Amino acid sequence: MSSPQTLLDDAGASHAKYVLTPWLAQGGRTPPVVVRGEGSYLYDDRDRRYLDFSAGLVAVNLGHGHAGVAEAIAQQARRLAYAAPTFANDQRARLARAIVELAPWEEGARVFFTTGGGEANEDAIKFARALCGRHKVLTAYRSFHGSAPGAGTLTGEIRRWPNEPGIPGVVRFFAPFAYRSPFHTRDAAEEVERAIEHLETVVNYEGAQNVAALLIEPVVGSNGVVVYPDGYLARLREFCDRHGILLIFDEVMTGFGRTGDAFAAQRFGVTPDMITFAKGVTSAYVPLGGVAVRESLASAFDARPLPSGHTFSGHPLAMAAGVATLRAYREQRLFERARELEPELRSRLETLARRHPSVGEVRGVGAFFGLELVADGATRRPLVAWQGSETLAPFFNDLLARGLYVLGRYNVVIVAPPLTISLEEIDEACAILDAALADLEA
Secondary structure: OOOHHHHHHHHHHHHHHHOOOOOOOOOOOOOOOEEEEEEOEEEEOOOOEEEEOOHHHHOOOOOEOOHHHHHHHHHHHHHOOOOOOOOOOHHHHHHHHHHHHHOOOOOOEEEEEEOOHHHHHHHHHHHHHHHHOOOEEEEEOOOOOOOOHHHHHHOOOHHHHHHOOOOOOEEEEOOOOHHHOOOOOOOHHHHHHHHHHHHHHHHHHHOHHHEEEEEEOOEEOOOOOEEOOOOHHHHHHHHHHHHOOEEEEEOOOOOOOOOOOOOHHHHHOOOOOEEEEOHHHOOOOOOOEEEEEEHHHHHHHHOOOOOOOOOOOOOHHHHHHHHHHHHHHHHOOHHHHHHHHHHHHHHHHHHHHHHOOOEEEEEEEOOEEEEEEEEEOOOOEEOOOOOOOOOOHHHHHHHHHOOEEOEEEOOEEEEOOOOOOOHHHHHHHHHHHHHHHHHHHO
C-alpha cells in the first residue's frame, strides 16, 4: 500500500497529467500541491506555508479553515444535501433574508441563487431584458464578468476573445481610469465629465430605447483594482435613470466586506437596481453566486414566469455555508475590519512605492488594493504591456518561492487579504514584497 507521502508525491504529477488549469499554458508547470489552510496561510504537501495576500481569488474573506463554516456545511450534509430549487427550504430563506437585510434597498429585494458570479451576471442580464423589453447591454472595456459564453461576452478585456462572436446586443464603452486616462486628462473631475459625455455618445448611436441595462464593477477587479473618480458612479445612476436603463453592480469581488461595507453600493452611496454576487458570500468555502433584485422589479415576476433556473440554485450546502459566513462577518465585525485595514494597507504599500521606482501607483479601498508596476514612473510606461504577450510570471513565481501568494495580472499586483489578517501578517507580506521588488529592479 502506498504511504501518505507517496500519494502526495503523486499528486503533483497527477495534477499535471489530468487537470486543465484555467487561463495558462499547461506545459512545464510545477505549482505547489496545496493540501490545507489555516487563517491567512496555505500549506503544501511538504508543510511549507504561504501567506495568502489575495484571499485566493479575492474570495476567502474569512481566511482558511473557519471552524464555524466547516461545521455548518457538515451538519447540513448530514441533514439534507440536496433539494430541488422548486421547493422552499429553510436555509435558502435564511440566507436570502440575510442578504436582503444587508442590501441597500429600503423597499426590500429578492434573491435568485446561482453557482457562481458568471452565471449571476448572465441571469441579471436575462432579468433586465425581460423586465425592460429591450435587448442591448452596456459594459466597460476594462472589465471581467465571467468566462462562459454569455458572461464572457459581457467581459470587456482579452478573456472575451475565445467567446466571440458571442451573444448579441453587448455594447462596450470606456470607463474612467485616472492613472491611465482613456480621455487624455489627469484631472479627476474632467475625467468624469468626459467619461459621461463619451457614454452619452455611445447611447445616442445605439438608441437609448434599445438598452436594457448597464453592468459595471463598482471597483474594477482583476483588471487592475481601479477605483473610479469621485462622482462617477453617482453620475451613472443619474444617466441610467434619465434613459430608463437598469443599473447592475457586479459585486462578485467587492461584495461582503471587501470595500469596508456590506457592498460597494453602500461604500460609495450609489444604489443600483440589481447586485450580482459570489465569492465572499460563502468565503469561497462552497461555490455560490446570485442576483439580488430590488423589490419593485422582482415583484414583476409574481405574475409571469422567472426566465431562468439551475439544478444547483440554492443548493443546501451552499446555503448553510452562506448563513454561517454572514454570521461570522457580523460576529467578528469584519466589514468594519476592512475599514480599519484600509489605512494600514495604504500606508505600508505607499512606503513600498516610495522605496521602489517600479511601483507607479498604489490605489484601492477597504482591503482591496492594486500596485501598478511601471518601467518609467514619469511616463507611466507599464513594466509589461496590458494584455500583451509578455508577463511578470517570474516575479509572481519568485514571491511564491519566498512564501507569499499574490494574485497578479500583467503589471498589477492585487492585494486583497482575508479580512481576518493581522497587522503582523501584513508586515510579513510587505517585507517579502519589498525584497522581491528589489530583486526585480536589479
